[in-house]
Amino acid sequence: MTFIKAQASSLVATCFDFLTTIVLVNVFGWWYLAGSVTGTIAGGVLNFMLGRLWTFNAADARxxxxxxxxxxxxxxxLLLNAAGVFVITHYIGASYIISKIITSVAVGIGYNYVLQKKFVFR
Known part of the structure; x- marks a missing residue:
């Protein structure tokens, strides 16, 4: 059940991350990497709160x-996401949105979930 809750929290945070990124790049004309990093920060803050309060039920810890x-x-x-988006966009030539999707999935499952469960909110 924790894995499902973690994926749901991650999906909500990722949507917020992507919305922030797309608005900054397409509406405000930011460089795609700056928009991506800012979106990752916004999604990270939301994901922390969701993880603490709902996913891992860890609100009683300091x-x-x-x-x-x-x-x-x-x-x-953040470093893995920024590097992945840059490499896939700059060197492979994919759209920054496609790059962000590929990178987010890989980092979210292979890095974030494992370390949050075993280290942050255990």
Whole structure:
């Protein structure tokens, strides 16, 4: 059940991330990588709160320690996401949206879920 809740939380945070990214790039004319990083930050904050309060039911633990651990994991996630979007967009020539989808799925399942469950919210 935790995996399903984590994926639902991730989906909500990812939608917020993508919405932020698309608005910044297509409406405000930001560079795709700056928009992607900003979207990742917005989605990360939302995902932390959802993980703490709903996915892992960890609201009774100290938020400061959870946030520090989350920030460490999230920093790695941010770097992996930014690198993936840049490499796929710049070198392969895919649309930044396609690049972000591919990277988000890979990082979300292979990195974020595992470290949040085993390290951040255990």
């Amino acid at each position: 938020i400061e320690w959870q946030f520090i651990k989350y920030a460490l994991v999230w920093a790695g996630s």
